[in-house]
Amino acid sequence: MSYDVEKIRGDFPILSREVNGKPLVYLDNGASAQKPQAVIDAVTRAYSYEYSNVHRGLHHLSNLATEKYEGVRGTIARFLGAADPDEIVMNSGTTEGINMVAYGWAMPRLEAGDEIVLSVMEHHANIVPWHFLRERQGVVLKWVDVDADGALDPQAVIDAIGLRTKMIAITQLSNVLGTVVDVKTITDAARARGVAVLVDGSQAAVHMPVNVDEIGADFYVITGHKLYGPSGSGAIHVRKERLAEMRPFMGGGDMIREVSKDEVIYNDPPMKFEAGTPGIVQQIGLGVALEYMMDLGMNNIARHEAAISTYAQQRLTGLNWLNLQGQAPGKAAIFSFTIQGAAHAHDISTILDKKGVAVRAGHHCAGPLMDHLGVAATCRASFGLYNTEAEVDVLIDALELAHDLFA
Amino acid sequence: MATQAFEDIVEDFEFLDDWEDRYRYVIEKGKEMEPLDPALRVPATKVEGCASQVWLHPTIEAGTFRFDGASDAMIVSGLIAVLRALYNGVPVDEVPKVDAPAELSRLDLHEHLSAQRSNGLSAMVERIRSVAAQAA
Numbered sequence: 001m002s003y004d005v006e007k008i009r010g011d012f013p014i015l016s017r018e019v020n021g022k023p024l025v026y027l028d029n030g031a032s033a034q035k036p037q038a039v040i041d042a043v044t045r046a047y048s049y050e051y052s053n054v055h056r057g058l059h060h061l062s063n064l065a066t067e068k069y070e071g072v073r074g075t076i077a078r079f080l081g082a083a084d085p086d087e088i089v090m091n092s093g094t095t096e097g098i099n100m101v102a103y104g105w106a107m108p109r110l111e112a113g114d115e116i117v118l119s120v121m122e123h124h125a126n127i128v129p130w131h132f133l134r135e136r137q138g139v140v141l142k143w144v145d146v147d148a149d150g151a152l153d154p155q156a157v158i159d160a161i162g163l164r165t166k167m168i169a170i171t172q173l174s175n176v177l178g179t180v181v182d183v184k185t186i187t188d189a190a191r192a193r194g195v196a197v198l199v200d201g202s203q204a205a206v207h208m209p210v211n212v213d214e215i216g217a218d219f220y221v222i223t224g225h226k227l228y229g230p231s232g233s234g235a236i237h238v239r240k241e242r243l244a245e246m247r248p249f250m251g252g253g254d255m256i257r258e259v260s261k262d263e264v265i266y267n268d269p270p271m272k273f274e275a276g277t278p279g280i281v282q283q284i285g286l287g288v289a290l291e292y293m294m295d296l297g298m299n300n301i302a303r304h305e306a307a308i309s310t311y312a313q314q315r316l317t318g319l320n321w322l323n324l325q326g327q328a329p330g331k332a333a334i335f336s337f338t339i340q341g342a343a344h345a346h347d348i349s350t351i352l353d354k355k356g357v358a359v360r361a362g363h364h365c366a367g368p369l370m371d372h373l374g375v376a377a378t379c380r381a382s383f384g385l386y387n388t389e390a391e392v393d394v395l396i397d398a399l400e401l402a403h404d405l406f407a
Numbered sequence: 408m409a410t411q412a413f414e415d416i417v418e419d420f421e422f423l424d425d426w427e428d429r430y431r432y433v434i435e436k437g438k439e440m441e442p443l444d445p446a447l448r449v450p451a452t453k454v455e456g457c458a459s460q461v462w463l464h465p466t467i468e469a470g471t472f473r474f475d476g477a478s479d480a481m482i483v484s485g486l487i488a489v490l491r492a493l494y495n496g497v498p499v500d501e502v503p504k505v506d507a508p509a510e511l512s513r514l515d516l517h518e519h520l521s522a523q524r525s526n527g528l529s530a531m532v533e534r535i536r537s538v539a540a541q542a543a
Contacts, residue, residue, distance in 0.1 A: 343480075343481055344459050344478075344479050344480035344481065344483075346458050346459050346480050346482070346483075347480050347481045347482050347483075350482055351430070354426060354427075354430075361458075362458075376460075376479070401427070405427070405430055405431055405434060406434065406481050
């Protein structure tokens, strides 16, 4: 099947708008992706005709909403290559997913002096929950560096495993550098040593086919808003054994079977970990977004983005005043850069914005990586399934203007 | 009527039609500004609430207000230069009466500045006013 990017762009209404009088060139997909009409329609339809609380009532609408919502669990399982939908806990996204693991699984298990291994290119969402354990119970965070290209040697992560290492928390794809991490090699070695692995798939699941059963991590987190789905949607895949060990993170409706004055009987997993009324419509929208991606084909999306990545890499390296951060082989279409001289990342992004080009400027919620790179901030252009080579050209023109203005 | 220095900028702006030239002008103003002594780039002079780093160092001599400033971002440096034109040499008791948002809107710059940058601008104006109010 050929990949018709113009037709695909037509599925995303926001891409036809203008910004500052220029056609929008949306290159901030790493922060959040735009939504196809099918998702927008699904959200509207759910609120218009199919809305009620889930898992509660016996009336028609409650059954309908429950059926739709629960159906998404299966869609997510299929998207992630998980054999068992009961290993999917639905939530508001990666941050909730990682906090759930930190509070529910790691906190009761890790003692002072136990170690968690992290890479320096983790997002704050995969750092701060572990800092809680460091602050509150003396857990030690062990950091693994990336090399000069921004690549992460899986062996370096494996070598960091010590006698007190209980867990590895690692991204599969850096939100700043685009580096792809060989998480399967890490997971295989970690499991052989009885070390749990959490993989942050927030970026990876957007850009490449993912199979959690093959990767074999204990926890794999995704976030819906980056997957062309609604904000506030997401999921975590948790292996059965870990689900059985994990204590609930939040208490409230849906996660309990019976409550009396003296006792609580929890629901079975995954419901045990979905307290309160969930993001019903957000999840329904996420299900449609994942179907949309699967219809296009994750391999096709990856191929399209690889072509864009090659082209962008070639054009960006042609600008000899641009410092590109991260040149790891096989990296995704995420480019962080600064302009030589005094221009600040915010200066550059302001000028790009005037040209209709949306990029992120700042630390990208990756403080340790910024320290490692020795920069305060970068601009980041992150591409998605609807971006084109022509948009790379617009980016380059806008960068040339910025360079000219700040030179 | 604002200060002569600021009125000069307003006049210059009238000849600049497109945003590129206006940005170029503001950036140039920032570059021309005398650098702030690195010893003055300390927490006490740092202005929080800006997307980039900003330092303002006000002084009051014989009842006249002035400040020096710096930023690690070039557009913000330019804005500091514009604010210096607006405030430097103003009698300290008149500083709070300067309607900075209204004056800056004459430059048609505010709409070209992102919300974060605008916040930085208001944080700078806030700092200037509070220093002047304490001295007055």
